[in-house]
Amino acid sequence: MQTTRFVTQNAIELRHTQTCTSIELSRNLLVIHMGKLNGRIPLDVDLSNFPNSDMVSRLQVRIQKEGNIYFIEDMRSAKGTYLNQKRLATGQRYRLYAGDKMSFGEGDLISFVFGFF
Known part of the structure; x- marks a missing residue:
């Protein structure tokens, strides 16, 4: 039986491509910081x-919301951030679209697909 998913676009979804784990974030967040816990x-x-x-x-990155548009910015990460397999310049913002793949470091070893639900 196929599962039907109703799209309400009330949340942001970051789907980890290697494990298919989804992270749900409120669309009310204007800034989202991603990285490793460090205190x-x-x-x-x-x-x-x-x-x-x-x-x-x-x-690693900052995702910012302006109106209904999202942007990603590499925050001087050591191994780089890639958006759809293109390396991002540090400190420059790039627009995010549903279905975009962000990867951290070379080789797609840790990556997420950006979307809404």
Whole structure:
């Protein structure tokens, strides 16, 4: 039996491609910080427990919401951030679309698909 999913777009979904684990975040968040828990920088998404988290910096990326548009920015990560397999320039914002794949470090060892539900 096929499962039907009704899209209400009340939340952001980050789906970890290696484990198919989904992270749900409120669309009311204007800024989302992703990285590894470190005690100094507050994170909205802690990636410490995901496989290959050694590819992730303490503060890897910031996702910002402006109106209904989302942007991603690499926060001077050590091993880089990739959006749809293209490396992001540090400190520059890039628009995020549903279905975009963000990867941390080379080789797609830790990656997430951005979406809404």
